Amino acid sequence: MRTPTPRRRHRFRTGALLAVGALVLTACAGNSGGDAGGGSTGGGDSDEPVTIRWSWWGSDSRHALTQEVIAAFEEKYPHITVEADYTDWTSYFDKLAVGVAGGDAPDVITQEERFLADYASRGVLADINELDVDTSKIDDNVLASGTIDDKLYGVASGVNVYSVVADPQAFADAGVEMPDDTTWTWDDYVEIANEISTKSGGTIRGAQDYGFNEPGFSIFARQRGEQLYTEDGTLGFEPETMAEWWQHSLDLQAGGGTPDAATSVEVDAGGPEQSLIGTNKGAMAWFWSNQLSAIQSASGRPLQLLRVPGESEGERTGMYFKPAMYYSISARSEHPEAAAQLVDFLLNDEAAGEILLSDRGLPANTDVRAAVQDKFGETDKLAAEFLADLEDEIVDGPAVPPVGAGEVAEIIRRVNQEVLFGSLTPQAAAERFVQEVEAAIGS
Incomplete structure (x- = not known):
């Protein structure tokens, strides 16, 4: 294992948004991040009229659903008005950074795991444990994924899992049996994929390259008792593993x-709908479970979720439940109680669950998930059943990615290309990846 080194502060840098983020978060650093009472209290028990703002990213359909759930919340809590603050993914964090830098942070902030530590470490986010939000029906491993130094800075809106999406018809057309995903190994995965391509005469590829995304390697490392990141914010794997x-x-x-x-x-640049499996040109591909509906719709075929290879052959299982996104509360909110009521409603009210369904991942509250499961579409039902099957196999979740981890997605994509084109050997690529990521996270 790599010897952890002391974690150093790292400037917030992911494109233009993080250049502003250095201003951002410095402006908020005068008070501790866990103090939810940084602003004046309001909106909670007094029932005095208050207005709070909730920011999120997403498609037009997500915006419509969110407006619907806001209306349901305001009907239940008529003294609280929720202002919508939304944009697309590419603009979201840029806009958020500017708002926080100007002292105008939303009260409820939708967060993504690679940026959670950036905001939390600079005092932008409140400790949700100190607010009136019920998290008792959320799996401890899922809660841990939003916890830093025993403070809950983000609570999962919903969960998904990185898995192998398989096309049973592609297997049948190639004359290859579907694998037993409870026992198959990495060698099995390679052999099966190669066999499908060979038997189909190359008309169907057995698999789509998995190396562009770090979650796959995170699982691989965890199967070997290692990890992508340690709790201390350093790399926790041997280069030989990568x-x-x-x-x-x-x-x-x-x-x-x-x-x-x-x-x-x-193919990687085309996204899920243009994947090999989405265009009936492949038998297997690695995707998040909440992408199944889009891929199946594109393919026009029933697809299946499989455990990743190697779960039964390593030191431990590597798969984990990942928050689709997080709800965070601003440490500077003037109405932290009202903000907490909104987050509590989103997590725990069946009315909210019936509206949002799987839009932000399968509901993190397991009781709400069970209550609304009959209203899921067929692919979401399949995903829910798959997650339920994994519950007694998931050991824990990975550590919260450290400050600077937002750069890793681009690093691994670039290095993976060099491996595929033969510009770097696997060992040289692993060493390059380690060097660049350590520079990014300041370890």
């Missing part, structure tokens, strides 16, 4: 199980 992971990728490419490098890069 080299092995990339070697499997090259074995797939060499055996025809995945396409050539140029095609793999093109």
Whole structure:
């Protein structure tokens, strides 16, 4: 294992938004992040009229659903008015950084895991444990994913899991049996993918390259008793482990199980709907479970979720429940009680669950999930059943990504391309990845 080194502060840098973020968060650093009472209290028990603001990102359909759930909340709490503050994903954190820098942070902030530590470490977010939000029906491992130094800075809106999406028809067309995902190994995965490509004459690729996304490696490392990040915010794996992971990728490419490098890069850029499995050109691909509906709709075929390979052969299981996104509360909110009431409603009220369903992941509150499951679409029901099957296999969740982790998605995508094109060996790629990520997270 890599010897942890003391974690150093790292400036908030992810494109233009993080240049502003240095102003942002410095402006808020004068008070401790866990003090939810940084502003004046209001809106809670007094029933005096208050207005709070809730920020989120997403599509037009998400915006419509969110307006619906706001209306339901305001009907239940008529003294609280909720202002909508939304934009698309590409603009969201830029806008948020500017708002926080100007002392105009939303009261309820939708967060993403790679940026949670950035905001929490600079005093922007309140400790939800200190507010009146019931989290008793949320799995402890899921709660831990939003916890830093025993303070809950983000609570999951919903959960999903990184898994293998499989097309049973593609297997059948190639004359290959579906794997037993409770026992299959990484070698099995490579062999099956290569066999599908061979038997189909290359008309169906057995798999789509998985190396562009760090969650897959996180699972691989966890299966070996290692981890992508430690609780101290440093890297927690040996470079040799990452080299092995990339070697499997090259074995797939060499055996025809995945396409050539140029095609793999093109397919990755196309997103879920343009994936090999989404266009009936592949049998397996790695995606988050909440992407199943979009992929199945694109493919026009029933698809299936499988455990990732290697869950039964390593030191432990590596899969984990990931928050689709987090609800956070501003440490500077003038109405923290009202903000807490909104978050509590979103998490725990069945009316909210019936409106949002799986839009922000399958409901993190397991009672709400069970109560609204009959209203899910077929693919969401399939995902819910898959998550339920995993509940007694999930050991824990990974540590909250450290400050600077927002850069890692781009680093691994770029390095993976060099591996696929043969510019870097797996070992050299692993060492490059470690070097660049350590620079990004300041370890």
